[in-house]
Amino acid sequence: MRIRRLGWAxxxxxxxxxxxxxxxxxxxxxxxxxxxxxxxPLPRPNAPGTVxxxxxxxxxxxxxxxxxxxxxxxxxxxxxxxxxxxxRGLETVAMAAAERGFAQLEIxxxxxxxxxxxxxxPFEVTAVPAADGFGDPQVSWVVAAEGRRIIHCxxxxxxxxxxxxxxxxxxxxxxxxxxxxxxxxxxxxxxxTYAQVDRPAQAFAQAATRRGVRAHVVAPGEYLEQRASAGQxxxxxxxxxxxxx
Numbered sequence: 001m002r003i004r005r006l007g008w009a010x011x012x013x014x015x016x017x018x019x020x021x022x023x024x025x026x027x028x029x030x031x032x033x034x035x036x037x038x039x040x041p042l043p044r045p046n047a048p049g050t051v052x053x054x055x056x057x058x059x060x061x062x063x064x065x066x067x068x069x070x071x072x073x074x075x076x077x078x079x080x081x082x083x084x085x086x087x088r089g090l091e092t093v094a095m096a097a098a099e100r101g102f103a104q105l106e107i108x109x110x111x112x113x114x115x116x117x118x119x120x121x122p123f124e125v126t127a128v129p130a131a132d133g134f135g136d137p138q139v140s141w142v143v144a145a146e147g148r149r150i151i152h153c154x155x156x157x158x159x160x161x162x163x164x165x166x167x168x169x170x171x172x173x174x175x176x177x178x179x180x181x182x183x184x185x186x187x188x189x190x191x192x193t194y195a196q197v198d199r200p201a202q203a204f205a206q207a208a209t210r211r212g213v214r215a216h217v218v219a220p221g222e223y224l225e226q227r228a229s230a231g232q233x234x235x236x237x238x239x240x241x242x243x244x245x
Contacts, residue, residue: 001148003174007042007220008184009063011152011176015145016122020053021045022141022152026068028188031061036190043221045072053120054079057130057154058138059095062184066101079109080118080125082137094136114139114161115168122146128165130156133181142169150174155182174224179204187220 002014009023026042028035045051051072056064056079069079084099085092102109112118112127119125127139132155140153142165151165151172179185180200189196197203201217208215218224 001143001145001150001225003150003224004043004046005218005220005222006045007038007040008187009057009152009154009182010042012045013123013143013145013150018053018121018123019045019047019051020055020120020123020125020143021051021069021072022055022143023057023063023154023183024054024068024072025062025065026071027065028062034190034193035062035188036193038187039189040187041220042187044068048072050074052077053123053125055125055141055143055152056081056098057140057152057156058082058132058136059085059098060136060155061094061097062188063154064095064098064101066098066105066107070105070107073107077108078120079107080112080120080127081109082127082139083111083113085137094134112139126169128169129159129161130154131159133157140165142172148173150176152176153178153183155184157181176218177204 004012006012006024008025010025011022013020026044048071052074054069054073054077085095114127114129117124117126122145124144126142128142130138130140130153132138138154138156140151140156142149142151149172153176156178180196185196185200188194205215205217
């Protein structure tokens, strides 16, 4: 499985001639007035119009970009998503734009409940429980293909399902984890509207080193390839990498 970071929280996954994306974001639109313009590029999928599977961890504007998903998806592609928010008014306002966008653009979506598994082409994807700081519906995604298994944790904070996730779906060859409260950092940092913690990626890498965990800061546009090596996954950058350790 070949993995490319698309910036912010986005990933592009390639396996057996098929492509999937997670939390694709290309433009902020009106939200740029509040959050500022991106400080680094937001790479787009390599072949728009050919993506067979799109996953969104939750429907906040910076994780569910309906126009970008509409451009990325193949004619028979589909978006897998968490359940709609149960509430009204301010309780659902953070998800309203994405819901409207999916409906207006007639983008096919399918709700996957936590612990549900769906097969799309070479990809086996499972929604596992997650929880964000606002209480909005969210999942993390476990994706398996070509003998490799990764987890993308979205904006989840600490919760009580990690143990079950490990038992049911671990071990993982790569885990894309929150380092700034949410998973994303640096691309947007516009205090006081949006202010990240101090040096989030570096602090995460240092904490991982203290615990004996191998961590790599993946730059926007950078590839990682998960290859077999003596029966184990090997993380192989496909080009010179930029490390922030």
